[in-house]
Amino acid sequence: MKTYTASITVTLRRAILDVQGKAVEHALHSLHMPALGSVRIGKHIEVEVQAPDTDTANDLVMDACKKLLTNPVMEDFHIALVEKAAGVPA
Amino acid sequence: MKIGVVTFPGSNCDADARYGATVTGNEAVQLWHKDETLPIDVDVIILPGGFSYGDYLRTGAIARFSPIMNEVIRFANDGGLVLGICNGFQILCESGLLPGALIRNENLRFVCKDVHLRVENSATPFTCAVKLGTMLRVPVAHGEGRYTAPQETIDRIEANGQVVYRYASPTGETTADSNPNGSMNNIAGIMNERGNVMGLMPHPERACEPLLGSADGVSVFASLALHVAHSILI
Secondary structure (H helix, E strand, C coil), X not given: CEEEEEEEEEEECCXXXXXXXXXXXXXXXXXXXXXXXXXXXXXXXXXXXXXXXXXXXXXXXXXXXXHHHCCCCCEEEEEEEEECCCCCCC | CEEEEEECCCECCHHHHHHHHHHCCCEEEEEECCCCCCCCCCCEEEECCECHHHHCCCCCCCHHHCHHHHHHHHHHHCCXXXXXXXXXXXXXXXXXXXXXXXXXXXXXXXXXXXXXXXXXXXXXXXXXXXXXCCEEEEEEEECCCEEECCHHHHHHHHHCCCEEEEEECCCCCCCCCCCCCCCHHHEEEEECCCCCEEEECCCHXXXXXXXXXXXXXXXXXXXXXXXXXXXXXX
């Protein structure tokens, strides 16, 4: 069994107006940073996974995302998995 | 008629919902989120407003997996009447009993004020005591009440008459100004296709006494009583 750290990024679906992102974008522009735009605000979730391999770990996290961690009606998500090196304290 | 009101950790409108039931002469019982069975004689289940589980992760996302929710979903699938108010509406959407989702208000503010609702369908167990187009004055109090769904879902629920209440001006026009949260099509309350599960963001249970500013919310409880009495007669 290996231990992985999954970093899950959750954002509102593109079709849904991200009002938080818009408000922050306006704030950036009022701070004279016109080069910055298309701000999107989401959530970052980290979770440790015990699994024999990356594919299994990915499947487990995917299942958790679909069941609980995200709502597919309004959110998209992205999973990044990193295997924790053996013997290195967390 | 007997109404069961579920108390989740963080519910804060459960006592008001029980009051709304009793003010119309019905019986109300408190149900607990850890209950694994429902009383056999409840006619209606209410999921009340509040901040179940602190609204952590997403509103309603954790409450949806409470032990009692298995029974509530079974009750609804058997045709039982289920009403979700505010946080209860969010829980119903998370549980898949109602389509769509409720997201952060368009203006990013918690909105707490009276709104006007236009009854869009009076042929439901929740509105049968009032006429189509009736205007109700009822308070809203939420930060995440913007009703959102894919366009094809909106088209379907509109075509099916599943939109039960819409935010409108006091004279009944569905203007952008009368929409407190940016909900699509000014939607304030919807029901499922079968018509036995309804969710709404405004709080009818907080508008059950003229002394508190409005008694228009009584119409929901009176409709449920009328519907249940009529069903028993049949």
